[in-house]
Amino acid sequence: MRRPSARRITALVTAGLLLPVLAACGSGNDKGGSPEAGDSALVIYSGRNEKLVKPILDKLEKAVGTKVEVRYGDSAELAAQLLEEGERTKAGLFFSQDAGALGALSKEGMLTKLPSSSLDAVDEAYRGGAGDWVGLSGRVRVIAYNPDKVAEDEAPDSVHDVVRPEWKGKVGFAPTNASFQAFVTGMRVLEGDDATREWLKGLKANGRTYANNLATLDAVESGEVELGLVNHYYWYERVAEKGEDEVNAKLNFLPGKDPGALINVAGVGILKDSDQAETAQKAVDYLLSEEAQTYFADKTKEYPLAAGVTSDVEGLPPFDSLQSPDIDLGKLDSLQETLAMLQDVGLV
Numbered sequence: 001m002r003r004p005s006a007r008r009i010t011a012l013v014t015a016g017l018l019l020p021v022l023a024a025c026g027s028g029n030d031k032g033g034s035p036e037a038g039d040s041a042l043v044i045y046s047g048r049n050e051k052l053v054k055p056i057l058d059k060l061e062k063a064v065g066t067k068v069e070v071r072y073g074d075s076a077e078l079a080a081q082l083l084e085e086g087e088r089t090k091a092g093l094f095f096s097q098d099a100g101a102l103g104a105l106s107k108e109g110m111l112t113k114l115p116s117s118s119l120d121a122v123d124e125a126y127r128g129g130a131g132d133w134v135g136l137s138g139r140v141r142v143i144a145y146n147p148d149k150v151a152e153d154e155a156p157d158s159v160h161d162v163v164r165p166e167w168k169g170k171v172g173f174a175p176t177n178a179s180f181q182a183f184v185t186g187m188r189v190l191e192g193d194d195a196t197r198e199w200l201k202g203l204k205a206n207g208r209t210y211a212n213n214l215a216t217l218d219a220v221e222s223g224e225v226e227l228g229l230v231n232h233y234y235w236y237e238r239v240a241e242k243g244e245d246e247v248n249a250k251l252n253f254l255p256g257k258d259p260g261a262l263i264n265v266a267g268v269g270i271l272k273d274s275d276q277a278e279t280a281q282k283a284v285d286y287l288l289s290e291e292a293q294t295y296f297a298d299k300t301k302e303y304p305l306a307a308g309v310t311s312d313v314e315g316l317p318p319f320d321s322l323q324s325p326d327i328d329l330g331k332l333d334s335l336q337e338t339l340a341m342l343q344d345v346g347l348v
Helices: 006-014 018-024 050-064 075-088 099-107 178-191 193-206 213-222 232-242 277-287 290-298 329-333 335-345
Strands: 042-046 068-072 093-096 134-145 171-173 207-209 227-231 250-252 263-270
Touching: 042 050, 042 075, 042 277, 050 068, 050 277, 050 290, 075 093, 075 099, 075 178, 093 099, 093 277, 099 178, 099 263, 099 329, 099 335, 134 178, 134 213, 134 232, 134 290, 171 193, 171 213, 178 193, 178 227, 178 263, 178 329, 178 335, 193 207, 193 335, 213 227, 213 232, 227 232, 263 277, 263 329, 277 290
Parallel strands: 042 068, 042 093, 171 207, 171 227
Antiparallel strands: 093 263, 134 227, 134 250, 134 263
16 A cells, blocks of 8 residues: 655654654553454544443444454544554554544545445535545534623624634634644635634634633633634533533524534544455444434434434534535645644644
C-alpha cells in the first residue's frame, strides 16, 4: 500500500497530532498503544468516547462472533497513528468521531472500498466519495443560549452574529474539541481561510474558552456565558438525565445553511492491508443494522443514518428539516491546517 509521504507525516507532527500518539505506544490495551491482537480478534481503533460506544461494541462482539479489542483515543490522533503504522497496523476497523479523520485515511489510500450494500444504506452526502467509508450517525452544530439572559427571538441565527460587539465576553466554546475543529475546517472549505481567520479573531475577542462541550453547556446554564457553540446531543442527553425543566439552556438550530449548522458524522472504514477484512465487514454491517442505529438514536441522542431508523427523541427536529451547509464531508480532512490557524490566532 502507499505509505504517507514524509511531508504528510511532518505536517502531522507540526500540527501536534502525531507525537502524542507515538509517545502513547507501549503496552497493548484498550486505553493506549497498539492492541496485541489474537489470531482471530478484530482490532478496532475508536475515536468515539468509550462511555458512549462501549455498550454497542460489546454487542458487536457477540454479533460478529469474534473477540473484539478496542483502542480508544482522539480520532485525529488515531488517524495519525494509522498513517504512521501503515501496512504494519494491527487495526482492522477505524471508528471515527468525525468525517475528517476518515477523509485523511482515504486520501492516503489506507481504506478499502466498501460493498454497495453498505454504501447504499446511507445517503451519499454522509459517505466517502471514494466509497471507502460510511457514516453511522450524525450530529449538528447548534448555538445554546441561557433563556434567563437571551430571549428566544434574540438568539443568534448565524455563527457570524456571535462575533458582533454586543456579544463581547458572552460566548463560550471549546477550541481543542474535535467537533469545534471540524466545524472550523468546514468554514475554511465553505468561506476560505482569510474569512475564517478573521472570524476566529472575532470569536477570541468575544469568547471564553472551555475544555469541552459539556463544560461549555455548564457555563451557559450557570450564566457564566450567554451563548455556547456545541453539538446538539449534549443538551438532549442532559434533558434525558435531568428533565427539561431542570436544564437552564435552550438550543437554536441555525437556518439558511449557515456554516455553524454543519452536520458531521461518526463513521467507519476498513483498513486496506488488514487481514481482518471479512470480520471488519461484518462489524460494518452490524453498525448499520437496525439494532445499532436504534442505539445511536436512543442512547447517544444522535441522528441515525441507516436502516430506516428515525429518532423519536422528544423535541429533536427531524433530520430532513435541518439546514446544513452543502459540503463534501471528506474535505474536512485538512485538520492540520485548521490547527495551524487556531495556533496562529492563539486559541490552542
